[in-house]
Amino acid sequence: MSDNTVSAIELKADRSKMKVSDETAVKLAGVNKWYGDFHVLKDINLTVMKGERIVICGPSGSGKSTMIRCINRLEEHQKGQIVVDGIELTNDLKKIDEVRRDVGMVFQHFNLFPHLTILENCTLAPIWVKKMPKKEAEEVAMHYLKRVRIPEQANKYPGQLSGGQQQRVAIARSLCMNPKIMLFDEPTSALDPEMVKEVLEVMISLAESGMTMLCVTHEMGFARQVANRVIFMDAGQIIEQNEPEAFFGNPQHERTKLFLSQILH
Amino acid sequence: MTMTSASDTAPIAFVRHEMVQAEPPPPSMVGMQGWLKKNLFSTPGNILLTAVGFFLAAWLIWQVVDFAIVRAVFVGTSGEDCRKSPDVGACWPYVQAYWKLFVYGRYPIAERWRVDLTGLVFVVLLVPLMIPAAPLKRLNVILFFLIFPVFAFSMLVGGWFGLPHVETALWGGVLVSLVVAVTGIVMSLPLGVLLALGRRSKMPVIRLLSTIFIEFWRGVPLITVLFMASNMLPLFMPAGVDVDKLLRALIGVSLFSAAYMAEVVRGGLQAIPKGQYEGAMALGLSYWRMMGLVVMPQALKLVIPGIVNTFIGLFKDTTLVSIVSIFDLLGMINFTRTDSAWAAPTTAMTGYLVAAVFYWVFCFGMSRYSMFMENRLNTGHKR
């Protein structure tokens, strides 16, 4: 199997369904972050409109994960301003909770709860955070499990599912909270090639439903089909951003060219 | 070396035309015979071990049966009857004469029904609690952990509802053993969980206090704790304030085992990957919900063997209370075995056999139950 099998995955997305509004969903202004002495994010400025699909790529250690984890405050920034859906992230725990309720996140390693069934994984937050009655939460969960095409697995445990199925559950689990924004941190990079497609298809259908999405991914096929903007990061800063056509066809910065030449062969 | 012609070597190309059907395993692998062969007689060394183990077990069992039944004295009225033969076994009449003391201590005879009733309620509430499929779990938990302690306290201590007050100095035997053990077990787990969370807290003051508490209680022997609780504490108390001796021992044992429990639980917490916390936080769960619904259930499940280990240790350590003249079962046996009326070569041995069986049954029960729970809670996430 050659290395570019992944980018050879055929994906079809209907861009006409993806509408960008003129309201701001996420705004990062002059964001800086340090791990001890290490300056990991340097003056990040990024505004994401509702309905936008942003793909973030860049070499390992460039700060992609750190940046999107700042958006739901899994990481704290030290300087600058982050506003999510009109709420500014500060040390105020109430605001952090509000933001987390509105922002779903999907991780590289799924982070499903192994001691709960698939259904319980999906109903946990709606019941305890949104105070939804159990029955209603289960209906919502089944709705989203159907949407990611695994309703028949509802009563199994995560350990009994394949990686691709687990990642689809993780997406459904986030959707059960009815988020306004979805963050994806390399959702397919822990998956075998044949499972990548099933996850990407779910993400495409999500994009078609108008979800605001920020995806860290190296699935360039996905970026071409779905993203309306591709952002390239290196050394903790945004180096270049553009529409996918222009980004892949005519990169400007030397580092972007080097990076693309490495991943696209 | 000879050259092989092309037709001798296996052909490189191969295409399967007929699928091989699944067949049952050969008889040597299945059934009793297969099991014996695989587990007991697979190699000469294994056969030797099986034989040695078998004879050792048979010899041990025979020794116990011989002492407790074959050579034992079953009827009698005093030590005289157990002294008749030079080679006498267990002296059961001694146990018969004293078994009520073993169970209740010096609890007034007319009030012993209160102990029986408390014990009965305890069993009636505990059994459905331990059966996962039993209904009304929530009610059961409330009854057992909130209502029952109040009930047991009022029943055993008395002094209200027309029940005469029974001071704890009169309590003894199995009653005291179980009161100390159950209190210690029920208190130590929640306290230990809180201490473990405290020790991993991001707040330095809480972390420091938890660490000091844990290291203090782990650093002193239980005997010292009990001595201090019973002899030194009264010196520091203002005159007139008198905390019950049994209560002091209960607090000492609970805090002592909570410190051990805290470290066991902390071990479990350390094994939970960071992703579990992040998954929970990203869903908007608060700290306590994240801990209570996601992290703790997994951490506790991982350390069930350690938790039960601590419980079993605690159960056996309750015998130390007899050092501060609280007479638990072992204390009662020690107290009665020297009774001159029952002076016989095997009186003490018989008493200790009773104690050994009592402790073994409870500890083995806990061990088996924990294995059952471990199996049940295994959700197969280790693929």
Ligand SMILES: Nc1ncnc2c1ncn2[C@@H]1O[C@H](COP(=O)(O)OP(=O)(O)OP(=O)(O)O)[C@@H](O)[C@H]1O
């Ligand atoms: N908790 C931490 N403490 C110290 N340094 C960290 C921490 N987390 C990440 N870093 C460092 O910050 C830098 C950015 O990390 P980040 O995980 O954001 O990179 P990334 O772009 O997501 O890389 P990858 O593609 O490998 O996931 C890396 O150099 C990493 O070593």
Ligand SMILES: [Mg+2]
């Ligand atoms: Mg990353």
